[in-house]
Amino acid sequence: MSRPIQAHIDLSALQNNLRVARRHASSRIMAVVKANAYGHGLLRVAEALGEAEGFAMLDVRDAIALREAGFRQTILLLEGFFSADELPLIAEYELSTVIHSMHQLDMLDAYPRRSSLQVWLKINTGMNRLGFVPEQVPAAMEKLKSHPAVREITLMTHFSHADEAEGVADQLERFRSLTATYRAPRSLANSAALLRYPSSHSEWVRPGIMLYGASPFADTSAQQLGLRPVMTLSSGVISVRDVKAGDRIGYAGLFRAGTTMRIGTVACGYADGYPRHAPTGTPVLVNGQRTRTLGRVSMDMLGVDLSGIADADVGSRVTLWGAGLPVEDVASSAGTVSYELMCALTARVPIVAD
Structure with missing residues (x-):
């Protein structure tokens, strides 16, 4: 696979x-x-x-x-x-x-x-x-x-x-x-x-x-303008684990769990075009439910919070931006603009168009 x-x-x-x-x-x-x-x-x-x-x-x-x-x-x-x-x-x-x-x-x-x-x-x-x-x-x-x-x-x-x-x-x-x-x-x-x-x-x-399909305005969403997202970047959960209070996640341990948590690792990183500087809390969808990234984005992977998503497991679909998750929301959280995210998509990411 x-x-x-x-x-x-x-x-x-x-x-x-x-x-x-x-x-x-x-x-x-x-x-x-x-x-x-x-x-x-x-x-x-x-x-x-x-x-x-x-x-x-x-x-x-x-x-x-x-x-x-x-x-x-x-x-x-x-x-x-x-x-x-x-x-x-x-x-x-x-x-x-x-x-x-x-x-x-x-x-x-x-x-x-x-x-x-x-x-x-x-x-x-x-x-x-x-x-x-x-x-x-x-x-x-x-x-x-x-x-x-x-x-x-x-x-x-x-x-x-x-x-x-x-x-x-x-x-x-x-x-x-x-x-x-x-x-x-x-x-x-x-x-x-x-x-x-x-x-x-x-x-x-x-x-x-x-x-x-992205809005040029900070105060008006693409949906309000009648625009539809063209690019949806998605991946999957490739690892799930439980961590306890005090455990750290990812390089430099930038995120420390405040309580027992269920976390996932997603096959997406900055070598795919996802912004390395995106902080903890950047929105993602797991099985269609909105959650957040955790810790530092690495080259090939990033962490996500699976707490409260009962059906999340290895193989669960993850939307990084696009349908259901406006690219502007991700860009805003990462301190950049939607243009940069879409243009940064790297050649190793397969593209399906229809």
Whole structure:
């Protein structure tokens, strides 16, 4: 028998979450599938989201893989090109590319083909990662408009606080002021803005985390938003034992039993992608009942509290996150975000999709 851990990918949940995005926005949808579709598998996710008008990712090789698999939608490289050598591939496979820096504009000047590139000009409206600062925007826009290699321009920015109380108003106003005189498609809204700020939608929206069934908000659950979890990470109990008061569990003995307890060991650890820093008390389901982790997560195993779960035994199913246990709950307990948990799933975990 194989180790009991697996990740189940619910493709119907992906399609449901795409429908939720459409109910909120009439814009064209650019589904964000970077990081191997947030750990869910690029090709299987793209197929399930085949009704989206576009896909966004980082690596030109992944973009080419989608083209060669038959996807004809707009495919956007979110960080653009990293060397001039990528430009012929971008043109050959009809990819769209972000341009966010003068360095990329300089590389574009060395590219000889005419009217071959669809570019997205990224404007820094306050995120301060990538993008042209306001003073650079007019010159960058004029250069792209007159550049012989450029066929089409889309304007874009990225919100830093769409999922928080501060919202998008300041960045949205800055973007509108900077682009008011330009006739070009626009793209601003991530998942949080798509769901909460209709005024930010423009021609393209870029949902990411919501497509995978997780809420972008701390104060609103995925279920409240109509989203369904796509990834369920599950495993099994491989050992059960009784411990007495004072016994310690796991490396460094971080958990000490305060009374007689029944505990289980689960075949899942940080080598599978479960967060090592998840503390005692991180929620898990055993036979569908909510309980908690105990002690330090090790490479291949973690401890769980079986007290009060009368039918728990070796072989009992354990849900680490997903159906019945929102990934956001686990992430919050572990002091991280749902994105990290899903993206961290390692290659040794078998994936079943249906």
